[in-house]
Amino acid sequence: MNKETILQQLKEYSQRRKVQPVLKEQIDRLKKRAVLRKSEGAMESERQAQERMRSIKRLEEAYRFNRRRQKSMDICLNTLEHREKTVLWYFYIDRPSDYIDRLADELGIERSQIYRVKDRALKNLGKVYFGLSR
Numbered sequence: 001m002n003k004e005t006i007l008q009q010l011k012e013y014s015q016r017r018k019v020q021p022v023l024k025e026q027i028d029r030l031k032k033r034a035v036l037r038k039s040e041g042a043m044e045s046e047r048q049a050q051e052r053m054r055s056i057k058r059l060e061e062a063y064r065f066n067r068r069r070q071k072s073m074d075i076c077l078n079t080l081e082h083r084e085k086t087v088l089w090y091f092y093i094d095r096p097s098d099y100i101d102r103l104a105d106e107l108g109i110e111r112s113q114i115y116r117v118k119d120r121a122l123k124n125l126g127k128v129y130f131g132l133s134r
Contacts, residue, residue: 009093084121
């Protein structure tokens with residue numbers, strides 16, 4: 001396990017959190033369009049119908065895959081102490097513009113200590129994520 005790998009996992013987790021609602025919306029839109037076309041009696045080639053179904057299946061598969069990976073990281077993040085989880089959240093997942101100052105205020109610690117907490121949190125997250133003993 002190395003630091004770069006766990007950082008990549010956190011980056012992907014952040015992206016998955018943003019993509020999930022978009023995937024769900026696309027799936028719902030395609031399904032709705034299929035139902036509307038059928039109810040309107042619109043003529044659609046067999047090829048078009050099959051392509052739409054393949055698109056829906058691909059999107060649903062991506063949605064399920066992302067959800068499983070997201071849940072896995074959620075479980076790992078929830079094993080961390082509150083302070084560690086909060087620091088990782090602000091650094092890598094939902095980063096406000098003044099995140100260091102916010103963290104210092106929220107956690108009641110000095111700015112320099114935030115970086116030590118971050119390093120410890122990454123180490124602990126890596127242990128949990130990759131199944132190493134804590």
